[in-house]
Amino acid sequence: MLSWFKNKFGDALEIYAEQGIVSLEAQSPQQENGARFFVRLKDGLSRTRQTFVRQIDTLFLGKKKIDAQLLDDLEEILIMADIGATTTQELLEKTREQVKRNALGDSLALKIALKEMILAYLLKAERPADRVLPAQGPFVIMVLGVNGVGKTTTIAKLAHKFTQSRKKVLLVAADTFRAAASEQLQLWGKRVGVEVVAQQAGADPSSVVYDALDYARPRNFDVVLVDTAGRLHTKINLMEELKKIKRVMDKKVPGAPHEILLVLDATTGQNAISQTRLFNEAVEVTGLALTKLDGTAKGGIVINICHEFNIPIRFIGIGEQMEDLRDFEPHEFVEALFAEGEA
Ligand SMILES: Nc1nc2c(ncn2[C@@H]2O[C@H](COP(=O)(O)OP(=O)(O)O)[C@@H](O)[C@H]2O)c(=O)[nH]1
Numbered sequence: 001m002l003s004w005f006k007n008k009f010g011d012a013l014e015i016y017a018e019q020g021i022v023s024l025e026a027q028s029p030q031q032e033n034g035a036r037f038f039v040r041l042k043d044g045l046s047r048t049r050q051t052f053v054r055q056i057d058t059l060f061l062g063k064k065k066i067d068a069q070l071l072d073d074l075e076e077i078l079i080m081a082d083i084g085a086t087t088t089q090e091l092l093e094k095t096r097e098q099v100k101r102n103a104l105g106d107s108l109a110l111k112i113a114l115k116e117m118i119l120a121y122l123l124k125a126e127r128p129a130d131r132v133l134p135a136q137g138p139f140v141i142m143v144l145g146v147n148g149v150g151k152t153t154t155i156a157k158l159a160h161k162f163t164q165s166r167k168k169v170l171l172v173a174a175d176t177f178r179a180a181a182s183e184q185l186q187l188w189g190k191r192v193g194v195e196v197v198a199q200q201a202g203a204d205p206s207s208v209v210y211d212a213l214d215y216a217r218p219r220n221f222d223v224v225l226v227d228t229a230g231r232l233h234t235k236i237n238l239m240e241e242l243k244k245i246k247r248v249m250d251k252k253v254p255g256a257p258h259e260i261l262l263v264l265d266a267t268t269g270q271n272a273i274s275q276t277r278l279f280n281e282a283v284e285v286t287g288l289a290l291t292k293l294d295g296t297a298k299g300g301i302v303i304n305i306c307h308e309f310n311i312p313i314r315f316i317g318i319g320e321q322m323e324d325l326r327d328f329e330p331h332e333f334v335e336a337l338f339a340e341g342e343a
């Protein structure tokens, strides 16, 4: 299966082995990378695994078969894992059907069944990268999200990925609300070695974007990443501002933005759901980046989001380092979540 990044940017570094990604005989640096990442992903998901998958094992302590009490307990586990009420009910319903057919005998069978159902949800939300790089002009990615979710960091990590595959990247500081936001982006630009377009604090974000695209077009930038403001206390203004930025982009580069990437903080659990709804209503979100999956017990939110919105998760963040942002790969994610052994 081709990842979004690889589809669009054919010479990207990532090569994902599907199931056997943990193979000890990694043959290439890329595969070694993949194997290392899987271990990190597995580690990152350990708290989610504790509150979810490991709890399923305890359901069968002193029990021989699946009864009403066991299903009640399973319901609680699914809710606690931030899988969400609707998704939980659906999973329970499907589990009940399988129990009726005597298809589930023990904890292992139940886990395998849940794993398959969850994978199906994640795959359903996947969307192939059908949009190719524009024939002319840059590929414009508009990045949205509430303050603190990891927008700027994610942009830096993406810029790093793109430069690694020899794309010419421009960063645009359209979060003009806070002076620190633009400074932070400029700092990242220096670190990653890409140009940043910024104006003084308080400038109109749409005009920053307008000027930035003017700058980008004749200079053959491949990718333009636009950082936006995330102050939610002025919700209506923010949404209007985002709509306006989107219109300006389309005017300057027809078809842009080519991707509207919403960044969500996995540690906020259900809040991520309401944020997705809010932003998606204002501007049509085309992809998600889920940050801070490392160290949270709320990793089940990934399942919840895929089921609720059908918006593909493009990237997941599992740490603060450059290489800690990776393409989201449903098989890999489910394998890491259900990994047996320690933790
Ligand atoms: N542990 C962890 N921290 C992250 C991740 N992504 C971002 N962060 C941290 O989250 C904080 C806020 O990030 P920032 O990019 O400034 O958020 P913004 O306000 O949305 O632009 C920073 O300290 C980042 O280092 C991640 O995947 N894992």
Ligand SMILES: [Mg+2]
Pocket (backbone or CB within 6 Å): 151, 152, 153, 175, 181, 184, 227
């Ligand atoms: Mg920021």
